[in-house]
Structures are given as structure tokens and as C-alpha cells.
Amino acid sequence: MKIKLICLTVLLISGCQTKYENSLASAKKTISEFDGSTTINSRISQSWSKSGWMSAGVGFNGFATKGNFHSMVAEVTFINSITNLSKLYLNIDGVFTEYEPVSTHTKVTYGPATKIPMSTRGFVIPVLTVVKIKEAKYVRYRVTTLSDGSREGELVRDGKLSPAAKSLINVAEAIK
Known part of the structure; x- marks a missing residue:
């Protein structure tokens, strides 16, 4: 009985987490x-x-102007860091691409409740790239900085979308 209760609790919590991430x-x-x-x-x-x-x-979010069907901005945020983001690299199912930042400088903010520093910079990416992310088996990224090396991670793992990937995809779909 206890095992069933624990399993049910875990399922409910994971479902709530997914719903929260999607929102x-x-x-x-x-x-x-x-x-x-x-x-x-x-x-x-x-x-x-x-x-x-x-x-x-590393967090991602998207930004676009409706009517610009070809490109959007993928904003990349380094959590707990004050650094100048330089380039974004994506590896989509073995195909490597490089993206340049928008002309603005890296923006540094502090989390509202935690006061953790965050560095954010936008990178222009084609909407077609985001469509590929949605359909990919895996998507890995590397974001380089001018002073601190780089950070790497995944947007898609074994066909499963991370919350960051969903964020970019939702913006790309809303452009249409």
C-alpha cells in the first residue's frame, strides 16, 4: 500500500511539474x-x-516580431554568472551551425528573489532551425564567452524536448 501511495505521489508531482514547465x-x-x-x-x-x-x-527563451517569418531571436541566459556571451553553436542530429549575437551587449540582471546574477544575450536564428529542433532526435548546444570559456548542454535528448526547446518552438509557431 505504501509503495502504491509513493508511486501515485511521484506521478502526480511529475505531471504537475510538466504542466508548470509547459506554462x-x-x-x-x-x-x-x-x-x-x-x-x-x-x-x-x-x-x-x-x-x-x-x-x-543555461536558460533559453524566444523573441520575435509577428510577420518576420524567417528569423527570430534565441535569448540565452547564463545563471549565476556575469560574463559576456559571444557565440551560440547548435548540433542538431550531427549538423553543426554557428550563430552570431544581435548587436546589443550582454545584459546582466539579478534574480528578483534570489539576487543571483544572470547574463543574457540574444542570437538571431532562422525559424527553420527551430522547426528542425522540434523534429530532432538530439540537439546539443555550446555557448562561448569572451572570458569564461563556454557552457554546454542539451535542448533535445532522445527526442524529448527540454523546457528551453519548448520555449523556442512556441515562439516560432506563434510567428505564423
């Missing part, structure tokens, strides 16, 4: 009162990295 990854549309343009963005969501999420993890 964070959803794309939000905002219409400008200035010119009526629509922007689409998602909240930062975790990728899978060896260093964990809060200690030195």
Missing part, C-alpha cells in the same frame, strides 16, 4: 499601442546542462 514555455503576444506591431516572447526556461539549473545552468 512557462508558452508564447505571449503583445501588441504595441504605438504602431500596432505584434511581438512574441516566451519566458526563460531551463535547458539540460551538467552543471544543473541554479548553480550554473
Whole structure:
């Protein structure tokens, strides 16, 4: 009886966690009162990295303008770090690609409750790349910095999407 209760509790908690992660990854549309343009963005969501999420993890979120069907911005955030992000590399099922950052500098913020430093920079990626991420068996990434080397992790593992991958995919799908 105790084992059944423990198993049921674990299943319920994991289901709630998945629902919560999916809600964070959803794309939000905002219409400008200035010119009526629509922007689409998602909240930062975790990728899978060896260093964990809060200690030195890497998060992704997407940003796009509705009507620009060809490209979007993948914002990459280093948790617990103040550093200048340089380049984004993706390995999608063995095909390697390199992405340059947008012209703005790396933005440093501090978590609202935790005061943990976070460094964020956007990288322009084709929407077609995000479609490939959705269909991939595995997607690995490397983000290099100007001073601290790099961080690596996964967006897709054995066909399973990380919350970060879902965040990018939801923005790409909302562009259409």
C-alpha cells in the first residue's frame, strides 16, 4: 500500500511539474499601442546542462516580431554568472551551425528573489532551425564567452524536448 501511495505521489508531482514547465514555455503576444506591431516572447526556461539549473545552468527563451517569418531571436541566459556571451553553436542530429549575437551587449540582471546574477544575450536564428529542433532526435548546444570559456548542454535528448526547446518552438509557431 505504501509503495502504491509513493508511486501515485511521484506521478502526480511529475505531471504537475510538466504542466508548470509547459506554462512557462508558452508564447505571449503583445501588441504595441504605438504602431500596432505584434511581438512574441516566451519566458526563460531551463535547458539540460551538467552543471544543473541554479548553480550554473543555461536558460533559453524566444523573441520575435509577428510577420518576420524567417528569423527570430534565441535569448540565452547564463545563471549565476556575469560574463559576456559571444557565440551560440547548435548540433542538431550531427549538423553543426554557428550563430552570431544581435548587436546589443550582454545584459546582466539579478534574480528578483534570489539576487543571483544572470547574463543574457540574444542570437538571431532562422525559424527553420527551430522547426528542425522540434523534429530532432538530439540537439546539443555550446555557448562561448569572451572570458569564461563556454557552457554546454542539451535542448533535445532522445527526442524529448527540454523546457528551453519548448520555449523556442512556441515562439516560432506563434510567428505564423
